[in-house]
Amino acid sequence: MTTNNESSTSNGQERDPKMNADQGVKTNSLSAVANARGEKKVGSNPMGSGLEARGVHAWFGKHHALSNVTLDFFSGTVTALIGPSGCGKSTFIRTLNRMHEFIPTAAFAGEVLLDGKDVYEKGTDVTKIRLQIGMVFQKPNPFPSMTIGENVLSGLHLSQIKMGKAEKEELLESCLVRAGLWNEVKDRLSAHGGSLSGGQQQRLCIARSLAVNPKVLLMDEPCSALDPGSTLRIEETISQLSSTMTIVIVTHNMQQAARVSDYTGFFLSDGGPGELIETGPTAQIFSRPRDQRTENYVSGRFG
Amino acid sequence: MSTVNAQLPAPSRPWEKTPREVLPTVVILFLSLLTVAAIVELTALKGKLPYFLLFLPIGTAAQFLWARYKYGMKAAKDVVASSIMMTGAVAVFIPVVSIVGTTFVKGLPGLSLSIFTNDMSQASFMDPQGSGGLIHALVGTLFLILISVAISVPMGVLTALYLTEIRGPGSRFIEFMVQAMSGVPSVIAGLFIFSAVILTTPLDTSGFVAALALSILMIPTVTRASQEVLLLIPNDLREAGLAMGATQWRTVAMIVVPAAKSGLITASILGVARIAGETAPLLFTVGGADKLNTNPVFGVQSALPFYIWSGFRIGTDEAVQRSWSAILVLLIIVLILFTIARVVGSRSKGAK
Numbered sequence: 204m205t206t207n208n209e210s211s212t213s214n215g216q217e218r219d220p221k222m223n224a225d226q227g228v229k230t231n232s233l234s235a236v237a238n239a240r241g242e243k244k245v246g247s248n249p250m251g252s253g254l255e256a257r258g259v260h261a262w263f264g265k266h267h268a269l270s271n272v273t274l275d276f277f278s279g280t281v282t283a284l285i286g287p288s289g290c291g292k293s294t295f296i297r298t299l300n301r302m303h304e305f306i307p308t309a310a311f312a313g314e315v316l317l318d319g320k321d322v323y324e325k326g327t328d329v330t331k332i333r334l335q336i337g338m339v340f341q342k343p344n345p346f347p348s349m350t351i352g353e354n355v356l357s358g359l360h361l362s363q364i365k366m367g368k369a370e371k372e373e374l375l376e377s378c379l380v381r382a383g384l385w386n387e388v389k390d391r392l393s394a395h396g397g398s399l400s401g402g403q404q405q406r407l408c409i410a411r412s413l414a415v416n417p418k419v420l421l422m423d424e425p426c427s428a429l430d431p432g433s434t435l436r437i438e439e440t441i442s443q444l445s446s447t448m449t450i451v452i453v454t455h456n457m458q459q460a461a462r463v464s465d466y467t468g469f470f471l472s473d474g475g476p477g478e479l480i481e482t483g484p485t486a487q488i489f490s491r492p493r494d495q496r497t498e499n500y501v502s503g504r505f506g
Numbered sequence: 507m508s509t510v511n512a513q514l515p516a517p518s519r520p521w522e523k524t525p526r527e528v529l530p531t532v533v534i535l536f537l538s539l540l541t542v543a544a545i546v547e548l549t550a551l552k553g554k555l556p557y558f559l560l561f562l563p564i565g566t567a568a569q570f571l572w573a574r575y576k577y578g579m580k581a582a583k584d585v586v587a588s589s590i591m592m593t594g595a596v597a598v599f600i601p602v603v604s605i606v607g608t609t610f611v612k613g614l615p616g617l618s619l620s621i622f623t624n625d626m627s628q629a630s631f632m633d634p635q636g637s638g639g640l641i642h643a644l645v646g647t648l649f650l651i652l653i654s655v656a657i658s659v660p661m662g663v664l665t666a667l668y669l670t671e672i673r674g675p676g677s678r679f680i681e682f683m684v685q686a687m688s689g690v691p692s693v694i695a696g697l698f699i700f701s702a703v704i705l706t707t708p709l710d711t712s713g714f715v716a717a718l719a720l721s722i723l724m725i726p727t728v729t730r731a732s733q734e735v736l737l738l739i740p741n742d743l744r745e746a747g748l749a750m751g752a753t754q755w756r757t758v759a760m761i762v763v764p765a766a767k768s769g770l771i772t773a774s775i776l777g778v779a780r781i782a783g784e785t786a787p788l789l790f791t792v793g794g795a796d797k798l799n800t801n802p803v804f805g806v807q808s809a810l811p812f813y814i815w816s817g818f819r820i821g822t823d824e825a826v827q828r829s830w831s832a833i834l835v836l837l838i839i840v841l842i843l844f845t846i847a848r849v850v851g852s853r854s855k856g857a858k
Contacts, residue, residue, distance in 0.1 A: 302749055307673075334751030344742040348764030361752035361760055408746070415750060 253278035253449040254299065254336070254419050259313035260476075261294050261303060268294050270476035272313075274468055276419065281441060281450040283460035283485065286470030286500070291477025292453045295470070296421045299451070300336035301329050317419070334362055337412035341424040343404035345396030345411070352392035354407055355379060358415035374414060382410035383440045402433020409440060420444065422452040426459065438463050457501060461489055469497045534572050538565040558600075562593050606837070613834030616827045621835075626796035631817055631825035640832050642798040643813035646713055647782070647839065649802040650792075650809050653717035654724050654781055659774045661721075662728025666773075669729075670736040671744075671758050688726035695722040696787030704791065711793035713802030716809065719787035728777040735769030736762065771851035775844055782840045785811040810836040 254276040261269035269291035276282050284292045297303040299315055301322060315322045322332045345354045355378050359366055366374070375392070379385040384406040388399070396407055405425055412420060422441075426434040434456075441450055441463050454460050460467055467489070468482040481488065481497045492498045499505055542560040545551065551560075566589040574582035621639035629638025665684065669677050699719040703709055739762055747757035763770070788794075793806025794816070810832050817829030 300749060302745060305745065305748065330751045330753055332751075333749055338746075338749035340742055340746060340749075342742055344740070344746045346743060346746070346761050346765070348761070348767065357747075357760070358750040358752075361747055361750050361756050363756070411746075412750065 253318070254451075255314075255316040256295070256299065257314040257316065259295065259298055259315065260311065261291065261298055262308075262310040263306060264308040267476040269298070270478050272470075272479045274479060274482055276449050276451055277466070278418070278449045279446060280465040281445045281452060281463050282466040282468065283464035284451065284453045284468045284470060285455070285457055285460050286477070286480075287472075287505075288455070289477070290470040290472040292470050293423050294477070296338075296423060296451055296453055299419070300333050300338055300421060302333075302338065330362060334358075334415050335417050336419040336421060337415065337417035339405070339408050339412055339420065339422040339425045342428055343401055343408055345399070345404050345407050347395070347397055349396060350393045351388050351396050351399070351407060354396045355410045355414050357411060362415060364415070378410040378413045381413055381440070381444060382406045383436055383443070384410055400433070402429045402436060405429060405433065405437060406440060409437070409444075413444075417448065419449040419451065422450065424453050424455060427455060434459070457489075457503075461485060469494075469500060471496055471500070530572060530576070531569065534568045535565055538568045558597075565589065566593075609830070609834050609837055612827075612830040613832075616831030617834060621828075621831060625798040627798075631820045631828055632822050634824060635827060638828075640810065640813055640828070640835065642795055643808040643810045643832065644835060644839070645798060645800060646792065646795070646807040646809040647811070647836065649713045649800075649807065650717050650720060650788075651778060651782060651843070653714060653802060654720040655774065655778060657717065657721040658724035658728050658777055662725050662773070662777065663732050663770055665725070665729045666732035666736055667758060667763075669733055671754070671762065684726045684729050687722070688730060690722065690726075691786075692723055692784050693786035693789075695719045696790045698722065699787070700790040711791055711806055712804060713792060713799075713807040713809075716788050716792035716807070717802070719791045720781040720784060723784060723787070724777040724781045727780045728773050731773030731776045732766075732770055735766045735773060738769070739765050768851045771847050775847050778843060779840065782843075783811055783836065785815050788812045789815075810839075 256272055256274045256276075259269065259272040260267070272291075272295055274282075284295065286292050294303065298311060298313075299322075303309050303311060311323065313323075317332065317335060321327075322329075322336075345351075346357055349357060352375055355375050356371055358364075359371070359374075376385060376389075379388060384403060387403060388394075388407075391398075396404060399407060405428075409420075409425075426437050429437065438459065441452065444450060445463075445465075452460075452463065464485045466482065467485040469480045469488060469492075470477050471480045472478065481492055481494045483493075488497060489501050492501060538561060541564055542557055545560060546556050566586055569585050569589060570582050573585040616635050618636065620636055622641055622644070624637075624639030625642035626638045626640075627642075631638075665680065668674060669681055669684075696719045699715060699722070703715055703718060704711060709715055743761050743765060744757055747761045748754070752760070788809050788811060792809055792812055794812055795806040795808045799805045799807050814829045814832045814836070817825040817827075817832065
């Protein structure tokens with residue numbers, strides 16, 4: 204496969220053809236895509252700390268779902284988590300903003316440090332944690348009883364943040380602009396969220412999470428229910444947002460991981476609990492993974 | 507042939523049956539009806555019921571044979587299934603029409619403006635129509651419904667929220683108790699309030715005390731219906747709220763309840779429907795006044811079911827006529843309340 208085949212899937216991304224040409228050993232289409240965006244950004248971004256997971260384990264009842272995951276997320280970068288179904292990716296990101304505990308049988312061990320402070324520490328205000336670590340779900344879920352505008356600003360009301368009317372309008376616009384939805388909905392902010400298409404609804408959900416100004420945005424397969432066009436729009440939104448925040452995206456689509464992420468973590472469960480097999484700059488994971496299992500997965504040999 | 511000048515095809519509905527295809531069915535059903543009529547006329551069977559009971563098997567069988575001849579076995583089985591379902595729907599519909607129709611036919615003659623302005627304090631049930639009226643019972647019923655709703659809807663909905671959202675300690679037990687409560691015979695509810703409130707507290711028979719008895723019946727209905735509605739709200743929405751830094755209470759109040767609103771209104775309507783016509787609990791609790799009393803807390807009141815029951819108990823033509831009119835009034839009131847609830851529910855959902 205040549206790198207040119209990829210040009211259609213890497214729309215909207217800056218790419219450096221020279222870099223692709225330089226790829227030697229295991230050039231495949233994914234690594235080419237990853238390289239095209241990867242190196243520049245990672246190189247210029249100092250290893251700023253944002254969110255760190257330390258030895259995270261998760262259980263559902265007696266079922267050990269996730270074992271000993273240690274992973275750093277750097278601010279201003281996008282980290283993609285890839286791996287086959289049931290390997291604990293979603294479980295892992297749900298431990299990061301403490302959504303894991305809503306499953307009645309859930310149990311947890313380890314530390315999740317947000318700016319150096321463990322979010323699982325006793326006495327932590329969990330609602331404050333979730334304000335700082337936003338989440339976008341697999342299925343677009345705008346609040347059905349609210350209009351588009353109310354949906355975006357719902358975070359303020361939900362977390363009881365007071366704000367003036369002018370400020371609210373400003374925030375509404377800026378969130379929708381950042382989510383890439385403003386031009387499509389600016390004339391019908393009082394329409395219901397459900398009247399939008401699936402892709403628009405998902406961007407509305409992104410705008411909604413942006414309104415409370417999170418430092419981290421977790422995205423749990425945000426494009427898996429969307430068509431390629433909407434997926435592309437969301438990916439563009441992700442790369443625009445990534446300059447100002449830490450983004451963690453779970454995806455089954457390796458092309459997508461290669462396109463949008465700076466770092467990639469590969470999860471795998473071989474019957475037992477899910478584990479983080481390998482992590483590193485996306486370009487490296489897709490071109491010269493250290494682990495054989497990673498290579499098998501990214502080259503499409505299983506999963 | 508150029509595509510530029512191609513005519514736009516006329517919109518059609520090729521999946522619909524043409525009159526030609528429908529005609530045999532109509533003929534078959536008509537012939538079946540004639541057969542049934544012949545059987546009923548020529549044998550000892552009499553009345554309307556045989557028509558219904560015979561038309562079902564004969565009509566179904568005739569359609570089955572025709573469909574089998576024309577379209578094959580698969581279609582014939584389908585015809586039988588739809589025929590049975592159709593019969594079920596009609597079997598439910600006939601009593602409803604019959605009840606409403608009978609009520610209108612029997613109630614209308616006694617309906618006049620004067621029954622909405624007079625009470626029975628100056629008249630007796632045996633007096634001719636035109637003297638006395640049911641305003642005292644009408645006002646009593648409105649108060650009963652109002653107070654019962656004020657007590658039961660908040661309690662029922664909050665209980666349902668506890669059971670579905672908080673799932674706190676004792677949920678199982680509460681759920682079991684609610685189920686048990688919904689099986690309580692209504693007369694027991696009346697007796698309970700009579701012995702627990704009227705005999706032991708300064709409160710005497712009144713509209714408020716009667717509403718307490720009705721609430722015992724209404725709370726489980728509202729709770730169970732609300733619970734069903736709340737369970738239908740996708741968990742995604744709750745998680746979306748919680749993931750945005752909301753407390754559980756804010757999530758429930760701002761997302762779950764608004765999303766379930768129209769269902770919760772339906773639940774409340776079901777509750778009202780459960781109690782609007784209840785007579786038994788009122789016998790011990792409402793007092794059975796024949797004078798208009800607009801104070802639901804002090805002094806005896808009446809209610810339409812109580813009034814209806816009194817009229818039928820006396821049993822003279824005049825008294826029974828009064829009861830039928832009261833039934834009609836009760837039916838209309840319940841209908842008006844349901845319509846209001848529906849309109850209020852759908853308007854605030856669509857417009858805001």
